């Protein structure tokens with residue numbers, strides 16, 4: 001297949017591009033390197049040094065990998081450039097990772113929030129519209145978020161895809177049945193963009209017959225994949241800072257350094273997780289399972305392996321290291337506690353039997369982080385105000 005990987009220089013996109021090339025697909029990476037620039041502006045670096053995209057591709061080439069091409073395009077800004085690239089490549093599929101993905105970045109300032117909304121919404125809309133404009137029948141696979149449904153306790157498993165619903169009228173009578181996507185309840189501007197993307201995909205599927213899949217992904221953890229291990233120049237990024245670090249990777253570095261494992265707020269928040277290898281497995285599965293041409297609906301998959309409470313996760317890391325768990329004021333405005341359950345039948349239908357968090361996996365992650373511990377910047381381990389509030393949990 002000819003596959004365009006949008007955001008193919010990022011944490012999920014880069015190992016995906018390598019996996020797809022290894023499987024023999026013709027891969028074209030599109031990225032505008034905004035993630036690298038935002039990191040530089042904030043003074044936060046990946047723990048693992050990462051090569052430039054050109055160096056990465058050169059290394060892949062030297063190792064005999066199927067060639068991958070790269071194109072520097074801002075997909076949120078350059079509609080014409082996307083259209084001409086799509087016309088040149090005639091892709092069978094687009095895998096769309098190309099968004100601003102930090103929740104705190106979207107919450108902490110108006111400029112960060114507005115950039116996130118502009119970038120993410122226009123990126124997705126431009127890609128969808130470009131498929132229409134160029135009359136390209138490609139399957140678009142978008143990386144969404146399981147957080148679009150909010151972090152209130154719902155009391156049931158979040159389903160995947162369209163639901164049959166009936167309205168209860170004021171007298172308690174049930175109205176006629178119709179089909180609807182599950183309601184959204186975004187808690188950040190980042191999640192707002194993912195909810196709007198989801199609707200955009202549904203709209204273009206219904207009105208223009210675009211074959212679209214939205215992977216409502218949980219927090220990704222893990223460092224290496226089979227391909228990134230092959231050469232240091234192929235290494236993937238590993239973020240631990242309060243803006244871009246995902247919670248397991250951050251806990252792993254804190255544990256590797258023997259520093260406090262920082263739980264935000266009560267730690268009674270429940271979140272969904274998936275390992276980076278399983279992200280790749282799901283993308284491969286999604287590419288093989290596009291929606292039917294006459295379906296006119298977005299295919300929705302909850303791309304998660306499991307849901308876990310943050311306190312339970314933190315305790316696992318504390319048990320496997322010399323670190324203690326501390327609670328710090330949450331830099332995020334989210335509910336203090338919630339239960340979360342979501343169906344993940346789609347992941348299994350993609351043929352993925354997902355890895356679960358386990359003591360052995362945590363040992364491996366801590367060991368990995370320990371290998372780079374001397375490169376960690378202690379100023380980026382906790383949110384700025386945090387050191388004052390580092391109180392061990394009793």
Ligand SMILES: NC(=O)c1ccc[n+]([C@@H]2O[C@H](COP(=O)([O-])OP(=O)(O)OC[C@H]3O[C@@H](n4cnc5c(N)ncnc54)[C@H](O)[C@@H]3O)[C@@H](O)[C@H]2O)c1
Nearest residue numbers: 007010011012032033034035074075076098099101143220
């Ligand atoms: N990492 C996670 O835990 C996680 C969880 C749920 C969903 N997701 C989603 O998965 C996708 C990938 O996440 P990630 O962790 O790899 O993020 P990332 O920031 O590492 O990678 C995103 C890539 O997209 C590029 N990009 C952003 N805007 C672009 C634009 N306008 N034009 C071209 N390129 C652009 C960036 O430069 C970066 O290389 C995102 O959409 C994110 O919201 C990630």
